[in-house]
Amino acid sequence: LEETCVISSGLPPTLEWTVDERGNGALRLIDQRRLPGELAFVECRTVAAVAHAIRELAVRGAPAIGAAAAYGVAIGARDDGGLAGAEAAAAVLRATRPTAVNLAWAIDRVLDAVRSAAGGEAGDGIGEDEDGAGAGLAEVALRFAHRIAADDVAANRAMGAHGAELVPFGARILTHCNAGHLATVGYGTAVGVIRAAWEAGKAPTVWVDETRPVLQGARLTAWELQRLGIPATLVADVMAGSLMASGDVDLVIVGADRIAANGDVANKIGTYTLAVLARHHGIPFYVAAPTSTIDAATATGADIVVEERDQAEVTELAGVRIAPAGMVARNRAFDVTPAALVTAVITERGVTRPPRS
Amino acid sequence: LEETCVISSGLPPTLEWTVDERGNGALRLIDQRRLPGELAFVECRTVAAVAHAIRELAVRGAPAIGAAAAYGVAIGARDDGGLAGAEAAAAVLRATRPTAVNLAWAIDRVLDAVRSAAGGEAGDGIGEDEDGAGAGLAEVALRFAHRIAADDVAANRAMGAHGAELVPFGARILTHCNAGHLATVGYGTAVGVIRAAWEAGKAPTVWVDETRPVLQGARLTAWELQRLGIPATLVADVMAGSLMASGDVDLVIVGADRIAANGDVANKIGTYTLAVLARHHGIPFYVAAPTSTIDAATATGADIVVEERDQAEVTELAGVRIAPAGMVARNRAFDVTPAALVTAVITERGVTRPPRS
Numbered sequence: 001l002e003e004t005c006v007i008s009s010g011l012p013p014t015l016e017w018t019v020d021e022r023g024n025g026a027l028r029l030i031d032q033r034r035l036p037g038e039l040a041f042v043e044c045r046t047v048a049a050v051a052h053a054i055r056e057l058a059v060r061g062a063p064a065i066g067a068a069a070a071y072g073v074a075i076g077a078r079d080d081g082g083l084a085g086a087e088a089a090a091a092v093l094r095a096t097r098p099t100a101v102n103l104a105w106a107i108d109r110v111l112d113a114v115r116s117a118a119g120g121e122a123g124d125g126i127g128e129d130e131d132g133a134g135a136g137l138a139e140v141a142l143r144f145a146h147r148i149a150a151d152d153v154a155a156n157r158a159m160g161a162h163g164a165e166l167v168p169f170g171a172r173i174l175t176h177c178n179a180g181h182l183a184t185v186g187y188g189t190a191v192g193v194i195r196a197a198w199e200a201g202k203a204p205t206v207w208v209d210e211t212r213p214v215l216q217g218a219r220l221t222a223w224e225l226q227r228l229g230i231p232a233t234l235v236a237d238v239m240a241g242s243l244m245a246s247g248d249v250d251l252v253i254v255g256a257d258r259i260a261a262n263g264d265v266a267n268k269i270g271t272y273t274l275a276v277l278a279r280h281h282g283i284p285f286y287v288a289a290p291t292s293t294i295d296a297a298t299a300t301g302a303d304i305v306v307e308e309r310d311q312a313e314v315t316e317l318a319g320v321r322i323a324p325a326g327m328v329a330r331n332r333a334f335d336v337t338p339a340a341l342v343t344a345v346i347t348e349r350g351v352t353r354p355p356r357s
Numbered sequence: 358l359e360e361t362c363v364i365s366s367g368l369p370p371t372l373e374w375t376v377d378e379r380g381n382g383a384l385r386l387i388d389q390r391r392l393p394g395e396l397a398f399v400e401c402r403t404v405a406a407v408a409h410a411i412r413e414l415a416v417r418g419a420p421a422i423g424a425a426a427a428y429g430v431a432i433g434a435r436d437d438g439g440l441a442g443a444e445a446a447a448a449v450l451r452a453t454r455p456t457a458v459n460l461a462w463a464i465d466r467v468l469d470a471v472r473s474a475a476g477g478e479a480g481d482g483i484g485e486d487e488d489g490a491g492a493g494l495a496e497v498a499l500r501f502a503h504r505i506a507a508d509d510v511a512a513n514r515a516m517g518a519h520g521a522e523l524v525p526f527g528a529r530i531l532t533h534c535n536a537g538h539l540a541t542v543g544y545g546t547a548v549g550v551i552r553a554a555w556e557a558g559k560a561p562t563v564w565v566d567e568t569r570p571v572l573q574g575a576r577l578t579a580w581e582l583q584r585l586g587i588p589a590t591l592v593a594d595v596m597a598g599s600l601m602a603s604g605d606v607d608l609v610i611v612g613a614d615r616i617a618a619n620g621d622v623a624n625k626i627g628t629y630t631l632a633v634l635a636r637h638h639g640i641p642f643y644v645a646a647p648t649s650t651i652d653a654a655t656a657t658g659a660d661i662v663v664e665e666r667d668q669a670e671v672t673e674l675a676g677v678r679i680a681p682a683g684m685v686a687r688n689r690a691f692d693v694t695p696a697a698l699v700t701a702v703i704t705e706r707g708v709t710r711p712p713r714s
Contacts, residue, residue: 036681210671210679212569212593218672218680226681234686236569236671238594238627242692245629270595272602276637277630314567314593315575320675322567323575324393324583329591335599 011181011227012039014064017071017146025078025142027071029059032182036223044068047076047089054096054103057214061183062257062293063152066102069093070148073110074141082137083118086111098305099266099334101258101295106148113144149185155290155348156187160196163253163288163346167197167204171250174207174240177268178220179255179288189255189288191224193346198230206232207243211268213313213331237270244281252278256289256345263339264301265289269332275341287337288346301336309333368538368584369396371421374428374503382435382499384428386416389539393580401425404433404446411453411460414571418540419614419650420509423463426450427505430467431498439494440475443468455662456623456691458615458652463505470501506542512647512705513544517553520610520645520703524554524561528607531564531597534625535577536612536645546612546645548581550703555587563589564600568625570670570688594627601638609635613646613702620696621658622646626689632698641700648704658693666690 018028027044033056034040042058044050050072053059059068076089090107097103117140167173173194177183180191188195197204206225211217218234225232235243243249252274258266265271265287278285298304314329315321323329344353375385384401390413391397399415401407407429410416416425433446447464454460474497524530530551534540537548545552554561563582568574575591582589592600600606609631615623622628622644635642655661671686673679680686701710 037678210569212567212595215674215679218684222684223681226684232685234671234680234684236594236626236688238569238625238630239687239689239692241630241633242626242689245692268595269593269599273595273598273630273634276598277633280633280637314591317674317679318677320677321394322572322675323591324580327575327579327583327591328589330596331593332596332599335596335602 011224014182014185015059015068015071015149017142018043027068027075029053029068030182031058032060032220033058035219044072045075046079047072047092050075051092051096054093060216061178062100062102062255063156063184063189063290064182065097065100066106066292067145067149067152067185069096069103070106070110070145073107073114074138074145077114077141078138083114086114086137086141097307099257099307101298102290102292105292109148110141110144114141152185152290153187156184156189156192158348159189159288159290159346160187160192162350163193163286164196164200164202166251166284166286166344166346166351167193167202168250169202171197171202171204172207172248173204174209174243174249174252174274175221176209176217176254176271176274177211178216178224180221180224182220182224183255188224189290190253191221193253193286193288194230195228198228204230206230207249208232208234209237209240209270210234211270212237216268240274241277244277244283249283251284251286253286253288256287256293257334258298258304259287259289259294259345260298260300260304261296262300263342263345264304265337265339265342266301266304266306266334267337269335272335272337275337279341284343285341286344286346287342291347291349301338304336306335307333368581371539371542372416372425372428372506374499375400384425384432386410386425387539388415389417389577390415392576401429402432403436404429404449407432408449408453411450417573418535419457419459419612420541420546420647421539422454422457423459423649424502424506424509424542426453426460427463427467427502430464430471431495431502434471434498435495440471443471443494443498454664456614456664458655459647459649462649466505467498467501471498509542509647510544513541513546513549515705516546516645516647516703517544517549519707520550520643521553521557521559523608523641523643523701523703523708524550524559525607526559528554528559528561529564529605530561531566531600531606531609531631532578533566533574533611533627533631534568535573535581537578537581539577539581540612545581546647547610548578550610550643550645551587552585555585561587563587564606565589565591566594566597566627567591568627569594570674572675573625597631598634601634601640606640608641608643610643610645613644613650614691615655615661616644616646616651616702617655617657617661618653619657620699620702621661622694622696622699623658623661623663623691624694626692629692629694632694636698642698643701643703644699645703648706651704658695661693663692664690
């Protein structure tokens with residue numbers, strides 16, 4: 001159980017499995033709520049702690065919360081009787097956030113492996129082979145969590161390589177929210193494409209949408225790009241239309257929390273507006289996401305549950321009230337972009353262009 | 358010089374001329390930087406104080422800064438030698454903010470009256486008639502500033518009456534920034550239309566865009582609508598597209614800082630995005646502004662100077678730093694909406710529908 005899951009050069013790991021001198025493992029997360037002012041970490045030693053970190057956005061981003069939840073199931077299997085503990089953990093973790101499908105996907109992968117190992121039933125074959133005679137169910141679960149984490153980074157690098165081919169030399173790229181290193185186990189999805197273009201010498205520059213209300217762009221994407229040395233400029237979300245009208249945006253690239261079977265994309269609130277603006281200005285609008293984000297069980301965007309979060313995210317910032325007392329707010333965390341507005345989806349398998357409606 | 362310019366019921370005056378017991382006049386402004394947390398006032402006794410209040414957004418909104426600058430010219434005429442003082446004040450005040458044409462318009466109106474009274478030259482006729490034998494140039498200037506203030510409220514009420522006819526019963530109206538009481542001498546332009554519809558029993562409800570970076574929607578429009586008792590819900594700017602897609606917006610109405618001769622509209626950054634979204638969803642997009650906002654000398658939106666403001670407005674929110682140190686930001690304060698995206702312009706003279714390109 002000593003291995004750590006991944007290290008991304010240049011940036012501390014978004015999440016990693018750590019083991020102390022007494023052999024006790026824990027999930028260590030960058031506390032993203034405290035960035036960019038402070039680089040601090042949260043150690044989650046219990047299922048409840050992992051669930052809390054996901055719910056309160058200490059860790060966020062669809063692939064990252066998937067991997068975190070996978071480790072959470074492993075903690076459940078370790079602490080609470082193997083299969084029963086894994087199942088109880090899965091139920092708690094699945095309920096933390098409703099929109100990102102990677103969360104359920106990762107939980108189910110670990111749970112299936114534990115069930116398979118526990119019952120000797122037909123799983124995906126890997127758990128059974130490696131479990132063998134003596135290794136505990138907790139070890140099976142942890143091994144699967146490690147695999148999910150490693151696979152995520154590999155998928156992001158592959159996505160970056162595919163996506164970079166779509167990026168012209170010197171492209172001025174607009175991105176929204178954080179679909180970067182911090183949204184994944186490492187490297188990033190949308191920001192991964194930008195990184196790959198940068199590493200390929202294409203000299204992109206980035207417009208970073210601040211991304212109200214939780215400011216993932218201003219706090220997280222800006223921080224990442226600074227650390228990576230990629231030139232970036234922060235703007236309020238309201239400036240995107242003006243930048244496109246003045247000819248200062250060559251392409252838009254965002255991540256995804258869930259992609260329906262018909263190609264509709266749920267992503268951070270404000271994404272849909274960018275897609276409409278991009279179409280109006282004839283600018284390519286790309287979505288970069290691992291195939292685990294594609295949910296065959298969701299027919300269209302209309303079937304995606306969009307999380308509504310606390311009004312206080314809108315009426316307050318860092319404890320400072322910005323609206324008058326008693327003001328009511330709405331706070332949809334995501335919106336849905338129809339497939340027809342998406343120029344292409346970039347996954348680890350390649351680039352697919354949805355049919356236009 | 359004792360008269361105050363206007364009182365709007367339900368809300369304290371955005372600006373008013375006050376005279377103390379020794380006969381000294383001053384321009385008293387609501388300090389809009391401190392709303393909604395505190396209702397405080399600034400007393401401007403000098404031209405420099407008025408210029409500072411405009412530049413630092415203690416008073417903002419195209420009609421309000423026009424009226425404030427008119428009083429500033431009157432202070433210049435009073436304190437610094439009549440015509441020479443008025444001209445010096447005009448030069449200082451004209452340079453405070455570049456985009457709103459009402460500012461130059463109001464300054465020129467007062468200055469022309471003072472010049473006319475000083476030289477006996479042909480003005481617009483009113484200054485000469487009322488100046489007569491003995492009244493000083495300062496009094497002429499102040500009388501014109503009072504007229505500009507009173508005309509603004511009358512124009513807004515007329516605009517409200519015209520615009521309310523466009524508002525269906527129970528309309529869910531999205532507005533951006535603050536084009537209300539606080540943006541004018543009283544009643545408001547875009548919010549004036551909402552008020553008139555409310556007073557006519559049409560039971561509108563309002564989506565208030567928070568309007569980053571300076572949060573005029575969250576701080577000012579929310580405060581006004583609360584005081585007026587008009588049901589309103591605050592949203593982050595990024596939610597507008599989602600609200601339109603879910604069928605929750607019946608019309609959009611905004612103010613304007615300058616309307617070019619061809620009907621292109623400069624207004625708060627983010628307005629253009631709303632116009633593109635409204636067109637995409639087939640939702641009416643209205644602009645409410647007094648005719649003093651229409652600038653015949655500006656042929657098209659491309660000729661409008663768009664103010665760029667301090668990066669700190671983007672990198673900080675309510676005094677809290679939200680971006681990493683050293684992060685570069687851009688901060689265009691306005692954008693330009695082409696006339697073709699504007700369903701109709703509502704002025705004090707009526708409703709005009711620009712030709713579609």
